[in-house]
Amino acid sequence: MEELTGVRAGKRSFYPAYVTSIERLERVIHALDRISRALVRTVEGQESLVRSTVRAAADHLTAEYVLFAVADHALPEAEPRYTVVGPGGRLLSTEDPLPGFLRSCLKEMTDGTLRFDVVETEQPGHHLRVPVRLDSEIVGGLLVWTDRKRTIDATDEAVLRILASQSVVALHNTSLHRRGERVQQALLVARQREVIDGERHRIARELHDSVTQSVLSAGMQIELCRTDAESPELAERLGIAKNLTRGAVDQLRSVIHALNHEAGGEHSSLPELLEQLTSVHLPADLAVELRIGGQPVGLPATAEHALFRICGEALFNSAVHGHARRAMIALSYRADRVTLSVSDDGSGEPEVLRRVLRVAGGQDLDGAHRGLANMQARARELGGTLGVRRSRIGGVKIQATLPIGAGPAGTTPGAAHA
Known part of the structure; x- marks a missing residue:
């Protein structure tokens, strides 16, 4: 033992x-x-x-x-x-x-x-x-x-x-x-934002230094030709071409402004961005009024950017294609959705535009109608809708509705320009 x-x-x-x-x-x-x-x-x-x-x-x-x-x-x-x-x-x-x-x-x-x-x-x-x-x-x-x-x-x-x-x-x-x-994720997001900002600024420089200057030069040449034109019909057509180039320049300036906006600085709210759009980046002969309904809330960056671009495209169409002199922007906040509408007094026909949107599903569009299809695509990508109807002031009303919370979680509200 x-x-x-x-x-x-x-x-x-x-x-x-x-x-x-x-x-x-x-x-x-x-x-x-x-x-x-x-x-x-x-x-x-x-x-x-x-x-x-x-x-x-x-x-x-x-x-x-x-x-x-x-x-x-x-x-x-x-x-x-x-x-x-x-x-x-x-x-x-x-x-x-x-x-x-x-x-x-x-x-x-x-x-x-x-x-x-x-x-x-x-x-x-x-x-x-x-x-x-x-x-x-x-x-x-x-x-x-x-x-x-x-x-x-x-x-x-x-x-x-x-x-x-x-x-x-x-x-x-x-x-x-x-x-x-969390710190690593924040650094990754900051790095991605830095890369995106660099690319945005590069594109903005390219647009300013090449495309915008070319369009301005084309407009000047058209004006010279219009002055020397002997045929009234030719002069009229050249005048239309000049207006189109002026509208293209205005649109380019709007895009350059959005691309150059500092992503790391203080972000403007969507109502503030729309106010800037009405006063800075549109043709001078289009009078625009902005109305805000409900209590504004911060939206994901993707949602604010989509609404901002839809509004800019709709106003451009009102001025250039609809020959409108007056437009009204209405931004309405509800508990579960936000609605943006752009109404004008131009010559556009809602039925024609609705037919264009139906055709957009088949991707059979020429360049003249791509802007309308892009607006619809922006709304649908965020679970929203885009509609066209007759406005109360005589022209066309473009209305986009997005659900509250549209866009990827965690994005910073108020960064529509990012």
Whole structure:
């Protein structure tokens, strides 16, 4: 017996002590195994980590109650703030009734006033309070209550202290990991925005230095030809061509303004952008009025950009194709949608334009009607609709309706120009 176990067989007390020691060692090994399996839950998120921690403590001590809580002043990103396992290893929710002694300890722990050097005198050997420390500061606690059949010894206390200290480190690392992911995502978005801004400015320069100058030169040549034209019919046609080039220049300037707008600066709201559109980027002989209905709300950048471009295209059509002298922009906010309408007093025919939109589904359009099809495409891409009807002031009314929340989540409201 002595050779096999190291315990002399001469005294009856040696073997029971040996068995007790082996059982304690097995419990510790099992507990450390549970701790290691609990800590690998870091990658699964904080809630899974905390639940595994509490259940490992409850399993080791066959405890009636185990409470793990974080103080209100510490680890602001930790979630959940506390976890409780009750009789039978059942995870208790916030709706479950808690015993008075447990509620009292929980309140003191979250307030940061719980004393860890004092254990309830009515439960000696059956209640343990282990402080959770981070950088020598107590940030929470792990509390255990066992029944009368299970006494907490020094080995159990050492195991729980290991569990508590390693768990808070893992919890802190999880918070740092999540924070790092958010920072990395923000850097990625900033980098993408930088690339997009660079490309936008490059396109704006190209439009200004080449296309706009060419259109202006063409307009000047048309004016010279119109002055020298002997035929009234030819002069009239050249006048129309001159107006078209002037409208093209106005449209190009509007696009250049949108492309050059600083994406990193303060964004104008959609009503402000439309106000700028009416006063700066349209032909001087088109009088435009803007009306806002409802309570303006921030929209995703894609939605505001789409409405801004639809409005610009509709006003351009009113001035150039409809020969309108007056236009009205109405922007209406509702709980679930936003509606933009552009009405004019021009010569356009709603039925003709509706027929163009129907044909747009077959992609059988020439360049003269591509702007109308683009407006419809912008609305449909965001789950909205585009309609054409007779306006109250005699011409055409273009109306676009988008659902509130259109566009990818997380985009910055008010960035219609981005």
